[in-house]
Amino acid sequence: MSQGLRVGAVSEFTDPVAALREIAYLMDRARADTHRVKAYRRAAAVVAGLSARDRAAHETVGDWTSVPGLGPKTAAVVRQALAGRIPDTLARLRSEKAPLTTGGHLLWDALRGDLHVHTLWSDGGADLDEMAVAEQQLGREYIAITDHSPRLRIARGLSADRLREQWDAIADLNEALGGFRVLRGIEVDILADGSLDQAPELLAGLDVVVASVHSGLQMDRESMTHRMVAAIAHPRTNVLGHCTGRLLGGERGVRGESVFDAEVVFAACAQFSVAVEINSRPERCDPPNRLLSLAAEMGCLFSIDTDAHAPGQLEFGWYGCDRAERHGIDADRIVDTWPVERLLDWTASATRG
Ligand SMILES: [Zn+2]
Ligand SMILES: [Zn+2]
Numbered sequence: 001m002s003q004g005l006r007v008g009a010v011s012e013f014t015d016p017v018a019a020l021r022e023i024a025y026l027m028d029r030a031r032a033d034t035h036r037v038k039a040y041r042r043a044a045a046v047v048a049g050l051s052a053r054d055r056a057a058h059e060t061v062g063d064w065t066s067v068p069g070l071g072p073k074t075a076a077v078v079r080q081a082l083a084g085r086i087p088d089t090l091a092r093l094r095s096e097k098a099p100l101t102t103g104g105h106l107l108w109d110a111l112r113g114d115l116h117v118h119t120l121w122s123d124g125g126a127d128l129d130e131m132a133v134a135e136q137q138l139g140r141e142y143i144a145i146t147d148h149s150p151r152l153r154i155a156r157g158l159s160a161d162r163l164r165e166q167w168d169a170i171a172d173l174n175e176a177l178g179g180f181r182v183l184r185g186i187e188v189d190i191l192a193d194g195s196l197d198q199a200p201e202l203l204a205g206l207d208v209v210v211a212s213v214h215s216g217l218q219m220d221r222e223s224m225t226h227r228m229v230a231a232i233a234h235p236r237t238n239v240l241g242h243c244t245g246r247l248l249g250g251e252r253g254v255r256g257e258s259v260f261d262a263e264v265v266f267a268a269c270a271q272f273s274v275a276v277e278i279n280s281r282p283e284r285c286d287p288p289n290r291l292l293s294l295a296a297e298m299g300c301l302f303s304i305d306t307d308a309h310a311p312g313q314l315e316f317g318w319y320g321c322d323r324a325e326r327h328g329i330d331a332d333r334i335v336d337t338w339p340v341e342r343l344l345d346w347t348a349s350a351t352r353g
Contacts, residue, residue: 016081019090020044020074021311025134026093028312029100031282034125034251037310041125043074104321107304110331111317112339113142115239116187116210116277116305121166122147123155125310128166128173128182134311136180142340144185144208145170149197151189152214158186160199167205181340183207187241192216194230196237203236208347210277210305212241217258224260232268238347239303239335240269242279242286250283262291266298273349275303275335280320281313292327302334 024040046069064075080087118124148157185208189197244257304320
């Protein structure tokens with residue numbers, strides 16, 4: 001892995017790409033506006049993609065604003081990093097970095113991975129390797145890449161062919177990363193009839209399947225309950241993603257909860273050994289407290305997932321850990337605290353029934 005992929009604290013910079021990426025990381029972590037963050041991530045990609053000759057030419061002249069994809073702010077970061085000092089923007093963001101929660105420390109330390117993460121392959125903002133390395137630098141052992149399924153066109157859902165292509169990229173990455181495991185996953189749409197939006201042979205080839213409702217969220221209670229239970233009973237489903245679909249605000253606005261019979265849905269999760277996702281995204285915070293308590297009472301397994309669309313959002317896990325701890329959920333019931341072998345035994349057991 002190149003040095004440019006580092007996202008952790010580095011005391012000195014001569015690498016402008018690392019500086020731009022750390023800025024993007026800290027902005028995402030602090031929930032900055034996605035478009036503002038994109039400028040830094042794009043600038044990192046542009047500088048990383050320059051030929052040695054082009055780079056040397058700009059370095060000599062000291063002018064970076066003329067590089068397409070760089071603006072005054074990102075050019076200043078590059079200039080300052082190349083001068084061997086910590087860029088002002090980065091210094092400010094580092095000084096503003098504060099804990100995301102007051103609680104959740106025990107579970108945060110117990111987490112070994114994340115089962116719900118997006119990349120540039122669908123609607124995420126960073127590539128596979130950047131997400132995996134960021135997760136590794138948080139001290140984790142594995143990450144499941146769960147890009148969207150074909151029907152979710154708005155989020156560039158992966159066709160069967162693109163999903164197979166992604167598996168090749170994941171295999172290469174696993175070789176490069178050594179001990180850290182990148183798992184083949186999907187966030188598969190639960191269609192209106194409860195079936196899953198990907199071919200059975202592809203679902204069978206995945207390590208982890210997160211099934212979520214993204215459309216028809218206003219369906220009546222009975223139909224929604226049937227739909228969710230059918231998906232939970234599907235032999236390949238491992239995790240029920242953001243079960244109510246609510247949004248508490250942010251860029252996509254506010255959306256109420258889908259209505260379903262939660263006792264029936266969580267009973268199905270317990271019966272079929274499907275984990276109820278504790279979606280850590282602050283604007284989702286799903287399931288709501290009363291449903292999280294109910295699922296805990298009903299003996300469900302859980303998965304604390306970030307649903308991260310950028311490396312800095314991998315720290316959103318703090319929010320999920322804090323909530324799970326407040327609800328008294330033991331680490332052993334949270335599947336992503338398990339060692340990868342146990343996790344994969346569990347995800348595969350869904351297939352065996
Ligand atoms: Zn989703
Ligand atoms: Zn997602």
